[in-house]
Amino acid sequence: xxxxxxxxxxxxxxxxxxxxxxxxxxxxxxxxxxxxxxxxxxxxxxxxxxxxxxxxxxxxxxxxxxxxxxxxxxxxxxxxxxxxxxxxxxxxxxxxxxxxxxxxxxxxxxxxxxxxxxxxxxxxxxxxxxxxxxxxxxxxxxxxxxxxxxxxxxxxxxxxxxxxxxxxxxxxxxxxxxxxxxxxxxxxxxxxxxxxxxxxxxxxxxxxxxxxxxxxxxxxxxxxxxxxxxxxxxxxxxxxxxxxxxxxxxxxxxxxxxxxxxxxxxxxxxxxxxxxxxxxxxxxxxxxxxxxxxxxxxxxxxxxxxxxxxxxxxxxxxxxxxxxxxxxxxxxxxxxxxxxxxxxxxxxxxxxxxxxxxxxxxxxxxxxxxxxxxxxxxxxxxxxxxxxxxxxxxxxxxxxxxxxxxxxxxxxx
Numbered sequence: 001x002x003x004x005x006x007x008x009x010x011x012x013x014x015x016x017x018x019x020x021x022x023x024x025x026x027x028x029x030x031x032x033x034x035x036x037x038x039x040x041x042x043x044x045x046x047x048x049x050x051x052x053x054x055x056x057x058x059x060x061x062x063x064x065x066x067x068x069x070x071x072x073x074x075x076x077x078x079x080x081x082x083x084x085x086x087x088x089x090x091x092x093x094x095x096x097x098x099x100x101x102x103x104x105x106x107x108x109x110x111x112x113x114x115x116x117x118x119x120x121x122x123x124x125x126x127x128x129x130x131x132x133x134x135x136x137x138x139x140x141x142x143x144x145x146x147x148x149x150x151x152x153x154x155x156x157x158x159x160x161x162x163x164x165x166x167x168x169x170x171x172x173x174x175x176x177x178x179x180x181x182x183x184x185x186x187x188x189x190x191x192x193x194x195x196x197x198x199x200x201x202x203x204x205x206x207x208x209x210x211x212x213x214x215x216x217x218x219x220x221x222x223x224x225x226x227x228x229x230x231x232x233x234x235x236x237x238x239x240x241x242x243x244x245x246x247x248x249x250x251x252x253x254x255x256x257x258x259x260x261x262x263x264x265x266x267x268x269x270x271x272x273x274x275x276x277x278x279x280x281x282x283x284x285x286x287x288x289x290x291x292x293x294x295x296x297x298x299x300x301x302x303x304x305x306x307x308x309x310x311x312x313x314x315x316x317x318x319x320x321x322x323x324x325x326x327x328x329x330x331x332x333x334x335x336x337x338x339x340x341x342x343x344x345x346x347x348x349x350x351x352x353x354x355x356x357x358x359x360x361x362x363x364x365x366x367x368x369x370x371x372x373x374x375x376x377x378x379x380x381x382x383x384x385x386x387x388x389x390x391x392x393x394x395x396x397x398x399x400x401x402x403x404x405x406x407x408x409x410x411x412x413x
Contacts, residue, residue, distance in 0.1 A: 006080050006081045006082045006122065007032040007033055007034040007036065007080075007081050007122050008032060008033045008078055008079060008080050008081065009030060009031070009032060009033075009076050009077055009078065009079045009081065009118075010031045010032055010033045010077065011030070011031040011077065012028065012029070012030050012031075012072065012073055012076055012077070012111070012114075013028070013029045013030075013073075014026055014027070014028050014029075014064075014065055014068045014069075014072075014073075014107065014110065014111070015027050015029070015065075016061050016062070016065065017041055017372065019041075019043060019044050019370035019371060019372055019397075020204070020369075020370055020371045020372070020395065020397045021044075021046075021204060021369070021370040023044055023370055024060070024061045025041060025042050025043065025044050025061065025106055025370070025372065026041070026042055026061060026064060026065070026104075026106055026107055026110050027039055027040065027041040027042070027110055027372070028040055028041075028042075028107075028110035028111045028113070028114040029114060030111075030114045030115055030117075030118045031118075032081060032118060032122060034122065036118050036121040036122045037118065037121075038114050038117035038118035038120075038121055039114055039117070040109075040110050040113035040114040040117055040374055040376055041110060041372035041373075041374050042105075042106035042107070042109040042110040042113075042341050042372070043106075043341060043367065043368035043370055043371045043372055044106065044341075044368055044369075044370035045339070045341075045342075045368040045369055045370065046153050046204060046369045046370065049248070049290050049314065049315035049316075049317075049318040049342065050248075050290060050315075050318075051290070051315075051317075051318040051320055051323060052105070052318045052319075052341075052342045052343075053099045053100040053101075053104075053105035053341075053342065053343060053344045054099050054100055054101040054104055054105060055104055055105055055106045055341065056104035056105075056106055056107070057101055057102055057103065057104050058101070064103060064104045064106070064107045067102060067103050067107075068103065068107060071094045071095075071102075071103065072091070072094050072103070072111070075090070075094060076090070081115075081118065081119045081122050082119055082122075084112075084115065084116055084119070084131075084346060084347055085347045087112070087115045088108075088112050088115075088345035088346060088347035088348070089347070091103075091108045091111060091112065091344075091345060092108070092344070092345065095108065100344045105341050105342070105343070105344040106341050108344040108345055109340050109341040109344055109345070112340070112344070112345040112346045112347070113340070113346065113374075113376055116130065116131060116346055117376065126379065126408065126411070127376060127379040127383070128379035128380070128382035128383040128408070129383075131346070131379070131380075131383035131384075132382070132383045138412055139382040139408065139412060140382070140385065141173050141381075141382070141405065141408075141409060142364075142365070142381040142382075142386055142387060142388050142389040143167055143168065143169045143176070143387060143388045143389070144167070144168045144169070144173075144176045144177065144180060144388070144389055144390075144391065144402070145165050145166070145167050145168075145242065145283060145364065145388050145389065145390040145391070146165065146166050146168065146180040146183075146184070146390075146391060146392055146393035146398075147163045147164070147165055147203070147205045147206065147207035147244075147392050147393060148164055148165065148166050148180075148183055148184050148187050148207050148208065148221055148224070148393060149163075149164035149187060149207045149208045149209070149210050149217055149220070149221060150162070150163060150164075150202070150203025150204065150205055150206075150207035150208070150209055151163070151164070151203075151209075151210070151214075151217070152246050152249050152250075153246070153249055158203065158209040158210055158211075158217075159210060159212065159213060159214045159217045160214055160250050160258045160259055161214050161217070161218075161243055161244075161245050161246075162244050162245065162246035162249065163205070163207065163243065163244035163246070163285070164207065164210075164217055164218060164221045164241070164243060165241065165242035165243060165244060165283055165285075165390075166179070166180050166183045166184075166221070166225055166239055166240070166241065166242070166393075167238075167239070167240045167241070167242050167282055167283050167388070168180045168183075168237070168238070168239055169237075169238045170234055170236055170237040170238065171235070171236045172234075172409065173405050173406055173409045174406045174409070175233075175234035175236075175237055176237070177402050177405075177406065178233060178234060178237075179228060179233060179234065179237045179239050180239075180393045181393060181394070182228045182231075182233055183221075183224050183225055183228050183239055183393075184206075184207075184208070184393045184394060186224040186227055186228055187208055187220060187221065187224045188200070188208055190220060190223075190224065191208055191210065191211075191220075195211060198211060202394070204369040204370070205367070205369050205392040205395070205398070206392045206393050206394040206395040206398055207392070207393070213259070213260055214258065214260065215260075218241070218243070218275065218279055219279075221241050222241045222279050222280070225239045225240065225241055240280065240281075240282045240283075241279055241280065241281055241282070241283075242281055242282055242283025242284060242285070242310075243275070243281060243283070243284055243285065243287075244285035244286060244312075244314070245272070245284070245285065245286055245287050246285075246286050246314075246315065247268065247286055247287055247288050247289055248286065248289050248290040248315050251289040256268045265288070265292065265295050268287070268288060268295075269287075269288070269295060269298055269299050269302070272284060272287045272288075272299060272303075273299065273302050273303055276303045276309050277303075281309055282308075282309055282310060283309070283310045283312065283388075284299075284303070284309055284310065284311050284312065285312040285313075285314055285337065286312070286313070286314050286315050286316065287299055287311070288316075290315035290316050290318075292316075293316070293326060293327055293330050293332045294330065294332075296311065296313065296316060296327070296330075296332035296333055297330050297331050297332045299311060300331060300332060300333055300334055301331070304333070304334045307334060307362075310334060310335040310362065310364070310387075310388070311333045311334055311335060312333060312335040312336070312337050312364060313327055313332060313333040313335070313336055313337060314337040314339070314366070316332065316333065317336055317337070317352070318339075318342045318343070319336075319337070319338055319339050319340070319342040319343040319348070319349055319352050320342070320343055320352070321343075321348060321351040321352050321355060324336055324352050324355045324356060325355050328355055328356065328358070328359035328361060329359075331359075333361065334360075334361050334362065335356075335361055335362040335363065335364055335387070335388075336352060336356045336361055336362070336363050336364070337363075337364050337365075337366050337390070338352060338353065338363050338364065338365045338366060338380070338384070338386065339366050339368060340380075341368070349380075349384075350384065353384045353385075353386070357385075362386070362387035362388070363381075363384060363385075363386040363387065363388075364381075364386060364387060364388035364389070364390055365377060365380040365381045365384065365386050365388070365389050365390070366389075366390040367390060367391050367392060367398065367401065371392075371395075371397035371398065372397060373396060373397050373400045374400065375400050375401055375403070375404035377389070377391070377401045378401045378402070378404035378405045378408065379404070379408070382408065389401070389405070
């Protein structure tokens with residue numbers, strides 16, 4: 001039952017933990033005077049847009065912990081629960097810098113999410129319903145985007161393209177999870193068959209590291225999706241290919257430098273359009289450099305009409321409301337990736353959602369390559385009405401999000 005009066009914060013803590021790559025990050029924990037408690041860890045990215053806030057201050061996690069104790073720990077004790085915007089605004093003020101370089105975006109992310117979670121506990125609601133204002137409307141579950149093969153900075157020795165993705169949709173969310181796993185296994189089977197003597201491994205996000213080039217790797221993904229689709233694994237299951245090119249990672253002096261070719265802007269747009277048409281790509285993330293709003297708009301006009309292909313901005317936007325506003329005005333993309341720790345709070349993430357929605361664009365909530373086992377990410381697409389959720393396919397830290405979606409779907413049945 002919802003309390004007759006809101007509780008108050010009685011204690012805040014911040015501790016050093018480790019992400020899925022073994023790198024240090026932070027976890028926040030908040031208690032109330034009514035006995036509710038919630039904690040949230042912040043993930044970390046390897047492929048980082050230049051416009052993201054600072055993950056940690058200079059000096060790293062230990063400096064973040066010291067500044068939390070000096071600037072935040074006692075400030076919020078006694079505050080009444082329930083106003084996420086006020087809490088997040090106060091976090092920003094406690095940091096006092098435009099890029100969160102005082103406390104670090106991971107610190108504010110962990111605290112923002114812990115506050116949202118403890119508020120939801122106090123309300124007796126799941127996180128997504130609390131963030132959505134206590135709505136009684138049934139949730140709309142997102143399409144799932146999982147990395148089946150990794151390259152770029154997520155894998156040593158793999159293709160230039162960072163992620164080869166399967167986009168899975170089904171009447172039941174657990175069927176979509178099954179479909180992604182089946183494609184991942186089919187790709188692994190084919191790689192072992194083709195390279196019986198190779199030491200095959202997986203990248204940071206659980207995708208296979210292919211010894212093949214970009215086109216051969218994409219052909220492998222497309223064929224595996226079709227094979228699982230043809231098997232009729234589940235009624236209504238759709239498995240379609242996509243890419244996260246992370247093009248800024250191989251953009252050098254105005255050119256896109258692949259191992260197999262070097263392209264100027266027009267060549268890159270033509271190349272991505274060719275891949276989209278030839279392989280039926282439905283999800284194309286960061287196909288151009290993170291400063292090229294105009295080039296994105298040209299590509300979106302060619303392949304994104306009617307939502308045929310999701311042209312997704314990640315490094316282009318870095319979940320920054322101002323950059324998203326610019327991109328929406330220029331029609332640079334028809335979809336926006338959301339990563340809370342790129343901007344530092346849930347409140348600013350929600351502003352991005354509102355600007356995307358106002359322009360008729362979709363949003364896609366996303367994990368990071370260095371994840372924690374926290375399940376909170378699974379709640380965000382339900383709270384924000386996002387069209388997609390990007391989680392990876394395998395790995396305990398990835399499955400934690402997918403299993404939470406399954407639980408939420410069961411709860412709504």
